Amino acid sequence: MNRLVPEGALSMLSDLIERNAGQVLTPDRYWRVETMLAPIMRAHALSSVDDLVAALSAGGNRLLERQTIDAMLNHETSFFRDQAAFALLTGPALSSLRESRAADRRIRIWSAACSTGQEAYSVAMSILENRRQWDGWDIEIIGSDVSTSVVEQAREGRYSQLVIQRGMPITLMLRYFAKDGEDWVAKPELRDMVRFRQHNLLDPVENRNEFDLVLCRNVIMYLLPEHRPRVFRNLARSIRPEGLLMLGAAETIMGQTDLFRSSKDYRGLYRFDADQQHLSAA
């Protein structure tokens, strides 16, 4: 039991992020609640989590609600997170898309739940590093996250020295980022390849069959089981029939959805199952 935050407040906060993001505030994160919310309480002149919960319960303060949700979500990420997955992505996954999209030479990639943008920028750098191979291709990378504040950070492409060095080879850092004070900022060449937008995975996607590759890594595991089929349905709607889905190393489709099937050739990649297309329309 948390000694700092009353149980009633935890329950209300847990309910808030479940309703808005489908995520669960697990007991192992209870101890961090007050730390996570401290900047918001300061900004709104609230002296305790109880006061914050009371202000939220009064309703009508969308900004406070939005900031509270953003602060409690897990934004953990890093550049080139999980090197084995990136090898799979930049090797077989992109090769497969090069073949299937050879006719119109156009690829759209979605970094779903991109947090502060490291995954989307990592994909962009991987492509830029092989730019000759992609000469004449129209490649667009979209990053999205439920949290408006992290989307803003992703858009800015600004990272502290501590953050940027997590997973980033030094040569790529120097090639694609410029030092600005204590931070490193994505150079225009990199930033121009990526666009960011706010999107909740629980909500229907804007356009059907929009993406050739969807990265939805280390997100599903934070969702409550009852929300997962809905998210998979939304992902299925977003992917082109021949497109690919990549989940996190600790995540699987097994027992969660019939809309995708494991790639025969590559563990960790999933293909939309066209035979189940009617289910994504439900």
Place this chain on the structure above:
Amino acid sequence: MKTCLVVDDSKVIRKVARHILESLEFQVCEAVDGQDGVEQCETVNPDVILLDWNMPVMGGMDFLRAVRAKGQTAKVIFCTTENGLPQIEAAIAAGADEFIMKPFDRDMLQSKLELVGAA
């Protein structure tokens, strides 16, 4: 268990690096400058070397050239405040594998060790 040789004249940096590396299950050896590092490479066979740039007696670049000339194949991660492209390119040409900029933490060092295949 893999071995890391930490070559740095700063006692604090060596202590921090040892603490992190031991938590990552590395065996750690320490050298106080480049010359000491060259001598230790004669007896220790490190898998990875965490190397400072500026040191008295023998600096990081001279150490690197000396041990590579002797056939040392350990992965070398420069640990430095130098972050100019020319220095980094020169170091890579001399046989460095990766850079980590001070100050660093456990996650950063672990990710750099993974990048060079030493973790």
